[in-house]
Amino acid sequence: MNHSRTAHDIAVVGAGAAGTLTALRLLHNAAAGRPAPARIWLIDPEPAGRGLAFGTDAPHHLLNVPAGRMSAHRDDPGHFVRWLGDRGGEHDFVPRGLFGRYLAESLETAGKHHAAPDLVRVPDRVVGITHQPSAASSAASPLSLRLRGGQSLDFDAAVLALGNFAPGLAWVPPELRASGMFLADPWAPGALATVPEDRDVLLVGTGLTMVDMALSLQRPGRVVHALSRHGLVPQPHATTPILAPATPELDARSGLAGLRRAVLRQIAYCRRVHGDWRMGVDSLRPVTSALWQQLSPADQARLLAQDLRLWETHRHRIPPVSARALRTAVDAGQVSIGRGTVADTKTTADAHGDVVEVRLDNGRRLRVGAVLNCTGSEADLTRIDDTLVTDLLSTGLGTPAPVGGGFDTTAGGRLRPADDRAPAPLWTLGSLRRGNLLETTAIPEIRCQADDLALLLLDRSALATRGEAAPAH
Ligand SMILES: Cc1cc2nc3c(=O)[nH]c(=O)nc-3n(C[C@H](O)[C@H](O)[C@H](O)COP(=O)(O)OP(=O)(O)OC[C@H]3O[C@@H](n4cnc5c(N)ncnc54)[C@H](O)[C@@H]3O)c2cc1C
Numbered sequence: 001m002n003h004s005r006t007a008h009d010i011a012v013v014g015a016g017a018a019g020t021l022t023a024l025r026l027l028h029n030a031a032a033g034r035p036a037p038a039r040i041w042l043i044d045p046e047p048a049g050r051g052l053a054f055g056t057d058a059p060h061h062l063l064n065v066p067a068g069r070m071s072a073h074r075d076d077p078g079h080f081v082r083w084l085g086d087r088g089g090e091h092d093f094v095p096r097g098l099f100g101r102y103l104a105e106s107l108e109t110a111g112k113h114h115a116a117p118d119l120v121r122v123p124d125r126v127v128g129i130t131h132q133p134s135a136a137s138s139a140a141s142p143l144s145l146r147l148r149g150g151q152s153l154d155f156d157a158a159v160l161a162l163g164n165f166a167p168g169l170a171w172v173p174p175e176l177r178a179s180g181m182f183l184a185d186p187w188a189p190g191a192l193a194t195v196p197e198d199r200d201v202l203l204v205g206t207g208l209t210m211v212d213m214a215l216s217l218q219r220p221g222r223v224v225h226a227l228s229r230h231g232l233v234p235q236p237h238a239t240t241p242i243l244a245p246a247t248p249e250l251d252a253r254s255g256l257a258g259l260r261r262a263v264l265r266q267i268a269y270c271r272r273v274h275g276d277w278r279m280g281v282d283s284l285r286p287v288t289s290a291l292w293q294q295l296s297p298a299d300q301a302r303l304l305a306q307d308l309r310l311w312e313t314h315r316h317r318i319p320p321v322s323a324r325a326l327r328t329a330v331d332a333g334q335v336s337i338g339r340g341t342v343a344d345t346k347t348t349a350d351a352h353g354d355v356v357e358v359r360l361d362n363g364r365r366l367r368v369g370a371v372l373n374c375t376g377s378e379a380d381l382t383r384i385d386d387t388l389v390t391d392l393l394s395t396g397l398g399t400p401a402p403v404g405g406g407f408d409t410t411a412g413g414r415l416r417p418a419d420d421r422a423p424a425p426l427w428t429l430g431s432l433r434r435g436n437l438l439e440t441t442a443i444p445e446i447r448c449q450a451d452d453l454a455l456l457l458l459d460r461s462a463l464a465t466r467g468e469a470a471p472a473h
Contacts, residue, residue, distance in 0.1 A: 009038050009039050010026065010157050011159070014043075016052060018161040020042075021072055021103070023119065030115070030116060033115075036117040042121050043147070048104045056096055061215075062094065062095055062321065070099060074451055084098070124148055125147065131395075142425060145158065157457050160407075162388065165377050165389075167375045173345050179345070181369060183370060184373050185373065203224060204371060204374060207374065211233070211326060215329070223335070225336050228340075229339065232309055247283055250263075252291040253294050255296070266283060270283060297402050300402075304403060342358055343359045379404055380404045381400045395421070396417050400435070401435025405438075406432035408436065409427075409436050413433060414427050415427065
């Protein structure tokens with residue numbers, strides 16, 4: 001069934017933080033006098049604003065970015081802090097679930113503005129997209145979105161805010177996968193409830209997800225083992241707010257070796273002058289994407305393999321209170337963090353029930369009641385088990401970024417199609433642009449991308465080209 005078409009319908013696919021911010025900014029900018037679309041459609045079976053990071057209700061899963069940098073509106077940086085203040089909240093690393101509520105409420109409020117276009121919620125998943133380039137010269141819509149429920153909806157443009165996919169499984173031995181004691185996605189609803197109370201646990205991966213899971217699962221009488229190839233754990237934020245230092249003028253065109261030296265010099269300089277390495281890391285944030293794009297594909301691949309993990313543990317930091325809680329659990333012997341990879345596993349049983357025996361690459365053996373995949377969202381689109389992504393790659397409407405990490409996109413986030421396909425009016429943002437931008441996964445970047453997209457999509461003349469020529473946006 002097709003919905004009756006009104007000119008200029010925009011779809012936002014995915015209602016996590018990125019999709020909610022896009023819909024919010026579309027409503028906001030339209031209400032502020034930009035030409036409004038007929039309707040904005042927000043398509044996701046999940047409620048708005050929550051997604052992977054902000055759907056948790058656990059009070060100890062805290063924001064990893066200070067609240068002062070989490071406003072939904074780049075032109076009103078204090079918006080989230082005021083929202084918290086109105087509810088008597090603290091203003092720093094509050095529970096992430098509160099941010100999900102803030103986004104949902106902000107969207108609802110924006111939708112009530114008398115000048116806002118209609119916001120239509122569709123609780124379904126998009127499983128495929130058809131593009132008809134010839135529709136650009138007729139009155140028909142160029143995009144048709146197929147839903148899991150069987151419906152098709154037509155649009156003039158769509159933003160794919162598909163976010164984080166489930167963690168990759170390439171490392172998982174087949175026996176573990178089949179064991180019933182392997183949690184492929186620890187963020188899946190109810191996943192932690194299946195972890196046996198009286199057993200040790202193994203977390204594979206030592207990033208942000210590991211920190212949350214370790215804090216959720218640690219308790220007297222249990223050891224939470226956390227392992228990764230490098231054993232690196234996210235660094236804590238400073239206990240007092242640090243100043244935003246001046247952005248350095250760096251150039252990566254001489255290659256990765258020169259960039260590494262320049263980055264280390266900048267961090268050493270900030271440590272010497274300002275007393276904190278974090279200022280050096282933060283000072284690079286505005287230029288990270290530009291530096292990344294100056295590197296050759298070979299150097300980008302080397303950076304991903306050799307530098308990314310160390311960079312991320314300093315760049316994506318955890319609240320001091322989470323770092324202290326983790327330290328306390330480690331000191332109490334309830335959490336153990338180290339290097340190692342899973343070589344193979346065997347499922348056996350003892351008096352208390354089933355247990356997984358895990359042999360690590362260093363020969364060490366662990367006996368645990370559950371193994372949690374904390375390796376982070378799978379970034380290689382060709383390995384993702386997602387109907388829509390598979391459809392986009394097979395029809396050529398989207399192509400993977402050259403070094404992986406989401407779709408290949410234009411400067412404005414429009415999907416670059418396969419060589420033999422006309423570009424479709426499809427845009428994306430956030431983690432699906434990681435291969436192109438590197439620095440694109442946190443709210444301060446996503447809210448800017450969402451606002452830029454909203455302004456672009458409300459500009460009918462930009463949409464009128466509908467991309468038969470090579471897309472510039
Ligand atoms: C543990 C953790 C903590 C983090 N904490 C912070 C933080 O404190 N601050 C910060 O700035 N960043 C944080 N991040 C970064 C975080 O990834 C992003 O800020 C945020 O999750 C991005 O939201 P998103 O909408 O892109 O993706 P997601 O949250 O993954 O949402 C994607 C949505 O799209 C929907 N969807 C997917 N495919 C379809 C489809 N085909 N049809 C319909 N709907 C679909 C899904 O159902 C989902 O609701 C954290 C990340 C992690 C892993």
